[in-house]
Amino acid sequence: MSALFPTYAKWDVKALKGEGALLIDEHGKQYLDFVSGIAVCNLGHCHPKVNEALKAQVDTLWHASNLFHLEGQEQVAQLLTEQSVGDYVFFCNSGAEANEAAIKLARKATGKHKMVSLTNSFHGRTLGSMSATGQDKIHQGFGPLLSEFTYVPLNDSAALKEAVTEETAAVFVEVVQGEGGVRLMNQEYADALAALCKEMNCLLIIDEIQTGIGRTGTRFAHEQYQLSPDIITLAKGLGNGFPVGAVIGKAHLKSSFEAGSHGSTFGGNPLAMAAAKAVLDEVFQDSFLQDVKVKGQLFLTQLEEALKDCDLIEEVRGLGLMVGIECKEEVASLIQACREKGLLILQAGPKVIRILPPLIATKEQLQQAVDIIKEVMAEKLVINGAQIQ
Numbered sequence: 310m311s312a313l314f315p316t317y318a319k320w321d322v323k324a325l326k327g328e329g330a331l332l333i334d335e336h337g338k339q340y341l342d343f344v345s346g347i348a349v350c351n352l353g354h355c356h357p358k359v360n361e362a363l364k365a366q367v368d369t370l371w372h373a374s375n376l377f378h379l380e381g382q383e384q385v386a387q388l389l390t391e392q393s394v395g396d397y398v399f400f401c402n403s404g405a406e407a408n409e410a411a412i413k414l415a416r417k418a419t420g421k422h423k424m425v426s427l428t429n430s431f432h433g434r435t436l437g438s439m440s441a442t443g444q445d446k447i448h449q450g451f452g453p454l455l456s457e458f459t460y461v462p463l464n465d466s467a468a469l470k471e472a473v474t475e476e477t478a479a480v481f482v483e484v485v486q487g488e489g490g491v492r493l494m495n496q497e498y499a500d501a502l503a504a505l506c507k508e509m510n511c512l513l514i515i516d517e518i519q520t521g522i523g524r525t526g527t528r529f530a531h532e533q534y535q536l537s538p539d540i541i542t543l544a545k546g547l548g549n550g551f552p553v554g555a556v557i558g559k560a561h562l563k564s565s566f567e568a569g570s571h572g573s574t575f576g577g578n579p580l581a582m583a584a585a586k587a588v589l590d591e592v593f594q595d596s597f598l599q600d601v602k603v604k605g606q607l608f609l610t611q612l613e614e615a616l617k618d619c620d621l622i623e624e625v626r627g628l629g630l631m632v633g634i635e636c637k638e639e640v641a642s643l644i645q646a647c648r649e650k651g652l653l654i655l656q657a658g659p660k661v662i663r664i665l666p667p668l669i670a671t672k673e674q675l676q677q678a679v680d681i682i683k684e685v686m687a688e689k690l691v692i693n694g695a696q697i698q
């Protein structure tokens with residue numbers, strides 16, 4: 310019996326310990342962890358540099374509050390703004406909080422409140438971020454939502470054009486939809502989006518909570534589409550498992566977040582900043598990002614090759630080390646079969662397998678995952694074949 314609210318459909322695995330790309334359960338069974346805490350542990354579990362930074366901070370200062378100047382906040386904000394199109398940073402503790410802050414900032418800066426986001430998007434579970442999320446199943450039972458959101462399908466420029474007006478405060482997008490099925494924005498749409506925001510004088514908010522911090526082979530995924538968002542939201546990979554979120558905004562937004570306008574008791578906590586600084590020092594190196602790009606391309610090619618004759622597969626797609634396998638049938642049993650063979654992967658909707666290897670995964674580990682997935686698909690085909698007979 311558990312005293313937890315059953316909000317999560319949990320796997321039958323007790324996670325006890327993590328080492329790099331491996332997760333170890335209570336029986337000592339080792340799993341190749343290609344879930345990475347849902348795109349969080351990008352540097353793998355217990356990365357030595359992050360651990361060292363956090364241990365040093367534990368003995369120095371845990372918390373003082375935002376009444377004080379905190380060196381860690383300045384350093385992380387400096388790194389994030391030097392390496393992005395933004396100029397100022399607000400720290401919070403999670404993705405949903407970052408998106409809430411982005412919604413508030415966009416309202417304040419524009420004096421408008423209508424926003425456009427995408428169907429199949431995911432932006433979080435608080436009232437504002439849930440309203441931004443274009444999925445009915447997330448809304449069920451929690452209405453009324455913020456009625457100011459209009460949802461349009463990804464890669465449909467005409468629908469976007471129709472939805473965005475001069476009353477629109479902001480367009481809110483992921484450039485690769487994560488929870489929504491690893492769906493990539495195309496370049497034509499990105500160009501139309503940028504032009505439209507400019508024409509209608511509305512803000513572009515890009516949710517990089519899952520795609521940011523090197524996941525797609527660049528610091529932020531939007532770099533690969535030549536987009537220049539007014540606001541970027543971050544969380545997941547930023548602390549490698551230590552809870553931390555951030556909003557990066559362009560200079561013209563500075564006066565909208567003046568003293569007293571927004572805040573968070575824990576936001577920018579020294580422990581979170583120590584973890585984030587260690588992460589950024591590692592991930593934002595060109596050589597590290599280049600390696601992610603190379604491994605991402607290799608992984609995608611190997612998966613395509615291994616699954617090219619497999620009748621279960623609709624499409625293999627991805628960017629960097631964020632990969633989706635869209636299948637013709639529901640994938641829960643395939644994911645379970647992989648888990649039994651020691652590979653942890655996850656779902657993104659009923660028919661899409663989502664694979665989020667830690668960015669430090671070796672080529673051998675990526676190959677190992679491809680082999681397990683191929684084996685599981687082949688066994689599934691045999692079972693399906695047997696059922697037909």
Ligand SMILES: *Cc1c(COP(=O)(O)O)cnc(C)c1O
Nearest residue numbers: 403404405431432433487518519
């Ligand atoms: C996970 C996620 C969120 C929500 O982050 P939380 O930390 O769970 O609140 C928002 N947007 C995207 C794209 C995500 O992947």
